[in-house]
Each structure stands twice: as structure tokens, then as C-alpha cells.
Amino acid sequence: MKKSKASGPRPRSAPSSPFVRKVLEVVRAIPHGKVLTYGQVAILVGAPRGARAVGGVLFGLGPESKIPWQRVINREGGISTYRIGMGHWQKKKLKDEGIKFSRAGLLDLKTHQWFPPPRLTKKWELPERLLIEFHEKLGI
DNA sequence: TCAGTGACTCCCC
DNA sequence: CGGGGAGCCACTG
Numbered sequence: 001m002k003k004s005k006a007s008g009p010r011p012r013s014a015p016s017s018p019f020v021r022k023v024l025e026v027v028r029a030i031p032h033g034k035v036l037t038y039g040q041v042a043i044l045v046g047a048p049r050g051a052r053a054v055g056g057v058l059f060g061l062g063p064e065s066k067i068p069w070q071r072v073i074n075r076e077g078g079i080s081t082y083r084i085g086m087g088h089w090q091k092k093k094l095k096d097e098g099i100k101f102s103r104a105g106l107l108d109l110k111t112h113q114w115f116p117p118p119r120l121t122k123k124w125e126l127p128e129r130l131l132i133e134f135h136e137k138l139g140i
Numbered sequence: 141t142c143a144g145t146g147a148c149t150c151c152c153c
Numbered sequence: 154c155g156g157g158g159a160g161c162c163a164c165t166g
Contacts, residue, residue: 053162055147080147
């Protein structure tokens with residue numbers, strides 16, 4: 001039997017918590033053709049080690065969702081949704097946005113990495129230390 | 141109140 | 154390069 005559901009934080013018709021609301025806000029802001037890793041989204045919502053929880057929030061969103069969750073990938077630049085049957089769809093969506101994948105199924109983070117502009121990091125009231133951590137994670 | 145869960149990461153071998 | 158395992162997090166019965 002296949003696992004029926006995730007048990008972590010999940011979005012609802014109405015965001016159930018500030019964490020969920022922030023995650024959706026950040027993901028919604030990712031531009032066409034750009035991506036963020038689960039860990040990066042976690043930093044941007046003020047929970048630097050909450051990558052796993054971010055995945056929990058996105059769990060349940062499907063092709064019908066207006067939120068561009070396909071732009072959230074793992075740290076390797078790969079797709080993490082194959083296990084829940086969404087991998088093929090997600091990869092196709094990203095390809096349609098002009099993103100290329102290596103034979104190993106990885107995209108180039110250096111090329112497609114999104115850097116939230118100051119107007120957004122300010123709007124999100126992102127603490128300086130988190131902004132610094134975000135860039136350090138990128139090796140900049 | 142608390143153990144259980146997973147679209148994550150990191151570390152070690 | 155690959156597998157295993159241990160933290161981490163927010164949320165659920």
C-alpha cells in the first residue's frame with residue numbers, strides 16, 4: 001500500500017498558520033524560469049532549518065494550484081516529487097520555462113538560482129542575519 | 141502532552 | 154558516486 005498522506009504542515013484553502021502563509025507567499029514570488037531550494041525557502045520564511053517543513057507545506061498542491069511550487073527543488077538541483085508521483089509533471093513544467101536538465105536529472109542552480117530583490121526581502125522583513133545566511137548558502 | 145511523519149540536509153563510511 | 158543514519162521543523166491525532 002502506498003502512503004496516503006504527509007503529516008507535516010499543509011496548506012488549506014485558507015493558510016492555517018503564519019508559517020504556511022509565508023511559505024506560500026515566498027513560493028508565489030519566484031519568477032518564471034527561476035528556482036529556490038527547500039532550504040532557501042526555509043531561510044526566507046525565518047526558519048533556517050525548516051526545509052523539511054517547507055516540503056510539508058507544498059505537499060498536497062497539484063497541477064491545478066496557482067502557486068508555482070514546481071520552482072522549488074532540492075539542494076542537488078533535482079526533483080523531489082517523484083515519490084509522490086509528481087516528478088514527471090514538475091520536470092516538464094520547468095522545461096517549459098526554459099530550464100535544462102543534465103542527464104542525471106539535475107538543473108544548474110548557478111544559472112537558475114533566484115535572488116529575491118531588496119524590495120521583497122524588505123517587505124518580508126527579512127532579518128539581516130537570515131539574508132547573510134541565504135547568501136552564504138549560495139557560496140557568495 | 142507527545143510520539144509519529146516526511147516534496148529536506150548534512151555527515152560519515 | 155551511493156547508502157545509511159541522525160538532526161531539524163512544523164503539524165497531526
